[in-house]
Amino acid sequence: MQLTRSIALFVISIALFSPSPGRSSAPRRIEITASRFSYSPSEITLKKGEPVILVLKSTDVTHGLSIKDLGVKSEIKKGQTVEIPVTPTTIGTFQGKCSHFCGKGHGSMTLVVNVVE
Numbered sequence: 486m487q488l489t490r491s492i493a494l495f496v497i498s499i500a501l502f503s504p505s506p507g508r509s510s511a512p513r514r515i516e517i518t519a520s521r522f523s524y525s526p527s528e529i530t531l532k533k534g535e536p537v538i539l540v541l542k543s544t545d546v547t548h549g550l551s552i553k554d555l556g557v558k559s560e561i562k563k564g565q566t567v568e569i570p571v572t573p574t575t576i577g578t579f580q581g582k583c584s585h586f587c588g589k590g591h592g593s594m595t596l597v598v599n600v601v602e
Contacts, residue, residue, distance in 0.1 A: 529598055530601060546588070
């Protein structure tokens with residue numbers, strides 16, 4: 486009887502304190518590396534309403550990332566990491582651009598963000 490009660494309490498504690506399937510206790514983290522004159526990856530997909538953290542780093546010079554429609558604007562200094570929380574509210578394809586002049590190819594430095602249902 487005692488063993489059965491212990492097993493039942495164990496199962497209940499797992500159910501109460503474990504994250505539900507499909508629900509994570511922390512936002513998904515997406516690492517993006519900026520270097521002359523691209524982002525890697527150059528395209529990401531987010532889900533509408535799902536909080537994520539964009540983890541940005543630069544390998545060479547100071548870069549920036551601006552995604553106006555998602556409210557993202559940040560500077561990324563060489564050797565540092567910047568974390569930007571984002572929760573998209575609109576479905577669509579959005580283009581991020583380097584917002585800190587980084588050289589001759591600066592104008593072609595883009596990041597495509599797809600937000601899906």
